[in-house]
Structures are given as C-alpha cells and as structure tokens.
Amino acid sequence: MRTVTKDNITDVFMGYFGPDTDPRLREVMASLAKHLHAFAKDVNLTHAEWQKGIEFMEWAGEISDKERHEFVLLSDVLGLSSLVDMINSVPEGTSSSVLGPFHISGAPDIPFGHDMKRDYEGEVLLARGRVTDPSGNPIEGAKIDIGQTAPNGLYSSQDPDQDTYSFHGIQTTGADGAYGFTTVKPVSYTVPTDGPVGDILRATGRHPWRPSHLHYIITADGYRPLVTEIFPDDDPYLDEDTVFGVREDLVMKYVEQTPETFPDGYDLSGSVDEPYLVADFDLKLVPLT
Ligand code: BEZ
C-alpha cells in the first residue's frame, strides 16, 4: 500500500491517469494539479477558506446565464483572460484583447459610413481605418463586428432600455480594406459588481473600472480571427484597466476636427455642426498557416 501524504499527493495524482488519456489533457491536468497543490501548501489553506472558495464558485454559477458569464468576468479580473491572449498573440498582427462577458452575436450588417449614435447624446466619434495583412496590403471582404456600450456605460445585453443590437453592427470591407462609421464617444465604465466578482474586487481594495474602448472582432477568409479593442490615449483608466486589456499598439489618439471637415460618404455627412472626434486605426490580420 502507498500511503498518501502531503508531500507525495501530487505524484500520486499523476499516477492516476489512464493510459489512453489525451496527451494534451494529461499535460494540462497534471500542471493544474501541481499548481493547485502547491498553492494550497503555500498559503496553508484552511477548511474555512476552501469552503468560502467553493461557495464563491457556486454563487458564480448561480448568477450566470446566457447573458451573464460570471466565470468569464472572474477570469478577466484575475488577469487570466489577458494572459491567455498574450500567450497566443502573433507579433506580426494587431494585438488581441479581452471580449468580456457581454458580447452578443448576430448583430446586423451595417454599410460603410453607418451612424451607430442615432439619437443618443454625446460627442460624435468617427472611427475609421483599414484592415490589412502584416505587409499593409488591404484585405477585401473582412468582417468587423463592432460593439460598445451606450453613454450610460451599459451594453445592450445589460440594459432593458436599449434595443437588442444598439451600438453593435457588422461592417464588411471593400477592395481598399477600409471601414468607417460614426458613433458616440465611448465612456469608461465599471464591470458588474453585484456578484461574487464584485465581492472579490471590494475585499481586495480594487476598483471596477475599464478605460473607454471600442470592441472589434475581425474575421476574413485565410486569416486568423482577431478579437480586440482600441483605447484612446487620454482615458484616466488606461494604466489601471481592471481586466488588464490595454496593449501598447491598441492605444490611439482622438483628433478633434471642425464640422466643415466632416467627410462625404457617411450617414452624418452634411449634418454635423459641432466639432467631432476622429479615431484612425488600422487592423492587421495574420494569415492562417
Ligand atoms: C468588456 O470590455 O466588455 C468587458 C471585459 C471584461 C469584463 C467586463 C467587461
């Protein structure tokens, strides 16, 4: 008989794998067990603390549904989502960044120049750029799934007062790879704090703010899909994003323009009579290998 002890439990665990276990699953599970065991020993985990952890996960499960993904949020505030992004990033392309728990699929197609702001109050932002390959060649037919919060800091999936797809749309690039639309200047907002993740943030003295951003999910035949977001350089939370999503190449500058310069080809062309902001940002996709 082999007695299980504090010192050999990790080795014993490793010996329990069946011979037909998928090698990658074995690698991941073995490492997970190794680090979990080391963690418990490192902090001398008590029964009461472990029970609290179990209750935390139960609450996260109970509060989650099709629209609310508390485990995604937990992964985000722990920095795990961003770490996975960075581990899997390809240096030749635009960096990826967290999508968060509020993305909704099935947004309507929108043409070039579409106005997502509609009647909402707030500064007009004209966002534009090109989707290219790593050498700067335009990619035709790339689909950009665009999303942001309303000026109240809530995504449509969180807010019964918004239409299902408000501030969401999918634009397809033409031969020049260009995209362009108008919207309301995004706001900084807080991640939800009414669940277990909010408890953790409060207990550890952390704020729940994210710097303002636009979400883009870009897909194109023959290229790696890119899930990312872009951030203005003057946002007060840029250096303290509670979900660690900011990367140097995802930071851009808003340029304020006078109304006469508003370009043709947009829904708002000819009707803008106040200064507006422009965000120019090119998105670089990496070919599939
Ligand atoms: C978001 O950007 O929508 C988001 C990301 C992570 C957690 C919460 C929200």
Ligand code: FE
């Ligand atoms: Fe967001």
